[in-house]
Amino acid sequence: MKMKECWQEFAKFYKKSFEVNAFPVTVAISSLALFLLSQHNFLFFHVLIEVFTIVIAFSIFVIAWSSRRYTDNNFLLILGIGYFFVGVSDLIHTLSYDGMPIFLNYSTDLPTQLWILARYFEALTFLGALLFLKKDYGGKPRIPTGKADLIFTSYLAVFSLAMLAIFYWKIFPPTYIEGIGLTSFKKNSEYLISYIFLISIGLVFWKSNRLDSKMANFLSFALMIKIASELLFSYYVGVFDFFNILGHLLKFISFALLYKAVLEIGLMDPYRFLFFDLKKSQENYRETQKELRKKIEENLIEAYKHLGIANRKISLLLEMEDHSRDKKNRDKVIEYIVSLAKATSHAKTSLLYRYEGNSFFSLIMGVGYSEVDLKKIKGIYLSQAVFLKNLMKEKKRISSPCDSFKPNYLSRGEEINHFVALPILKEKYCAGFLFLGFENSTVIDNQELEFLDIFSMHASSALSRLNVLRAINKK
Secondary structure (H helix, E strand, C coil): CHHHHHHHHHHHHHHHHHHHHHHHHHHHHHHHHHHHHHHHCHHHHHHHHHHHHHHHHHHHHHHHHHCCCCCCCHHHHHHHHHHHHHHHHHHHHHHCCCCCCCCCCCCCHHHHHHHHHHHHHHHHHHHHHHHCCCCCCCCCCCCCHHHHHHHHHHHHHHHHHHHHHHHHCCCCCCCEECCCEECHHHHHHHHHHHHHHHHHHHHHHHCHHHCCHHHHHHHHHHHHHHHHHHHHCCCCCCCCCHHHHHHHHHHHHHHHHHHHHHHHHHHHCHHHCCCHHHHHHHHHHHHHHHHHHHHHHHHHHHHHHHHHHHHHHHHHHHHHHHHCCCHHHHHHHHHHHHHHHHHHHCCCEEEEEEEEECCEEEEEEEECCCHHHHHHCCEEEHHHCHHHHHHHHHCCCEEEEHHHHCCHHHHCCCCCCEEEEEEEEECCEEEEEEEEEECCCCCCCHHHHHHHHHHHHHHHHHHHHCCCCCCCCCC
């Protein structure tokens, strides 16, 4: 039994190791086999590598073009279309290579020109694809047909002009001269292409949050090897020398990494790339739902809280109405009303004044003041508090900072900086007022003010029932 368990553990370890190491081992063995082949038959070696890279290029195009209706990934679309023309250029380059019996009336400069053209397409495609890769998620999960067609048409126009420049007008700069080697244009182009690839590596890291981590790593390695390959191609003298062989081997490895990054991750595990945006959108949607649910719950709790407060205030108003029927304990009922006004509004002070006529108000009850202060404010004339003129005229609640209407000593020095004056009405006339003083309060909530308006109506009714208010001289 133990032997069986050991064998199972070994099998698991071997399987895991094989999955991790299969790709690099396969690439290493293939590269060694291709190198040995180059020593015996360079042309066959060259055709095998170029056919492999052409198949990869066309496969990327097929994947990108087929998936354009299901994703808004501009990176994949531009990369795919660009690699279609890279594949076509490499195909013509392969067929025109020295020793191939197809382009017989052309010099060895032709395949090198096509090589440079293909590498420019490849480098600029990577740069453009990464530049148009959005840093943020979202957008419509589909690339419009017109947009895809426009990109393809643009590539086709540039490619057609390049082909005309090489084959018809023959104005494409020379890249290789028999007996001399590479031209300065070819060498400088390789350096420029390497520099563009280097910028693309920086963009991969800058926009790594928009790429799957595995894909970003493979793309970075592929671009690094492409740079090394281009630099080697700037040194060879003959089309069959060692630097040329090594450059082609590095091209093979870079396309193998590109296969791993785009085709394997993109095709075998589509959620990692083709539908990467959709997956992220779903994650963002779930996160938004979670936050929205949390806010709704918080709002419901707050709503229930306010509802509870409202119910409590309504019950207090009803209690006040009940108390007002107890005419035997009138003073206690008045004290209850004044205290209730202070408590429900969270005011610092509460004063109830009755209009006696002749522009004079007398204090009925006060809460929040000392006995000494209450003696000072037992009576108020209209001239002593500017806000009273407005209250008598408008018969509407006044809510204001103390500085605006100067309620004088009602503000209790510097302690009260905001007040609310509620009219106490009898037969639609102002028969008194409730003064509520607030400490460190600049704004009173509208809901609180609306409640105080209702409180004022009930207080007026209760005080009238208790015969606290005096008859108003209607003249």
